[in-house]
Amino acid sequence: MRFEHKSTVNAPRAVVWAFLLDVPRVAHCVPGVETIESIGDDRFRGVLKVAVGPVRLTLTGEVAIASRDEAAGIAVLRATAADKGAGGAVSAEMRMVVTDGMAPDTSELQIVTEAQVMGRIGEFGQPIIKRKADQTMNEFAANLGRAISVP
Amino acid sequence: MTSTYDLHMPATAREAIDLLARHGDDAHVMAGGTSLVLMMQQGLIRPAHVVSLHKVSELRGIRSTADGSLEIGALATHREIERSPLVRAHSAMLAEAFARIATVRIREQATLGGNLAHADPAQDPPPALIAVGALVLIQGPGPAREIPLEDLLVDIFTTSLEPGELIVGVRIPPLAAGTRAVYLKFLPRTEDDYATVSVAAAAVVAGDGTVRQLRVALGAVGATPIRARAAEAALLGLKADEKAIKAAAERAAEATDPIADGRGSAGYKRSMARVFTERALRAVLA
């Protein structure tokens, strides 16, 4: 699954860049994130709750900053998470690119996410996860833009 | 793998509703059980209480009512619907759509009410029923109500049922004389697979070729079945020629929101939605 989002953020590039590397703040823009805590070395552990109709998944996993290139404004986050009960896992790589915006003190933010669903959850849960991922990523992009923007 | 649960076996719909009210979100209704058993086996649903309806005999049966409606009980199995002379007399399309769901074993166990409550957008019954104007009969803690099927299915695996509400049946009003209906599904893999796309259409065409009534519904290409209202509007009141049919099918495809999976990419499914809508429209209008 590939998701692409582009938005204009009302904040200068340096502010956006600092925000993107603050993983707990970024994570809290993902709807359903319950907890997120640092475990050192640019790695974080968290819990994401997903509800679709009667289906309730609790995805427990890790997020890591895989790479950062401040000059180019590119940061890559990698996340893996699994639901114990459903015996399935999700992995995602999120590539975030921030550039100067057209207007002063604005930035262009591009987020490209590649996600995979693995394990038994894939058989029956795949349509659920795919639909939900699409909704979640849309909300995440909107939340992120709002959270970063300088009022 | 299924987590354990407390089983309740009410004898009446009222008892079932009371049990659901008492246990709230911890309870899940089981009708035929084909989907629920799988979802519990796979750990996607882990209810503390299961309210099985298999002893609620008032939810069984298929009958014609005085006003010419067809009423199908929530616990009627797909196989009973497929083989019912009453259903065939009301709409042969419906009987044939049910005869082609999955395999005979699934059709013997799965029920109409369970299918609708499951709200899986890839299932066959919803588009077929929407095309013939089916209404869902609902009972719950509040007053009984009757809603169009398209208003029940609000998102993937999500219905508009209130807590404690139960689908007790479906009512299909009498169809206008001369109604032609068709259900097409695209099965590029195996005959018992979920459809890649499905299209149901029902129409009444006047003697001079004018489209008087038309309902078109698509399955498997969105978070819910999709009533193709723009496609209907594009043809109503007109004489449907090939050009008008192609334009209407284009409207139907625009209303879809498919996800890519083993059955094809989103773009491919949208194209197939157009192709199968064209074929369905030709079948009921030409």
Next chain:
Amino acid sequence: MSRHLLKFSVNGVAREVEVPAERLLIDLLREDLALTGTKEGCSVGVCGACSVLVDGVLLSACLLPAFRVDGTEIRTVEGLASKEGRLTPLQQAFIDHGGFQCGICTPGQLMAATALLGEDPHPTDETIKHFMMGNLCRCTGYQGIIRSIHAAADEGAARA
């Protein structure tokens, strides 16, 4: 959590078994009653290996909660032949007409075909294919299965 005492019959023999609510019929048959003729293949109701008759209705034992068989009569592949070991015409036809190769799907094929012939004693090729479509044979011995069903139907007609 809850446990339930089920009373039913399997192949004409009365049984009483207490099971947890979530027990499935396939496990009731194979584990609790040691009736291992019924096979578990896909476990998701697709392959047909676990086909059994419950009050004459063809079902997947892997999808049916055991509590639902309370008060019913179950028939499995072990219950087709007579107590003396006389095969049904269908079983004999499977042997005579190449109705099986490796045999893993055969109990399910036999139960499904028994249900089919009960509904339609003289099915056409089309009827057989439509009805038996959900009983997969990974040896792909479908022609032999269709031949066997026709032969059993003819045998039934000859005896009638």
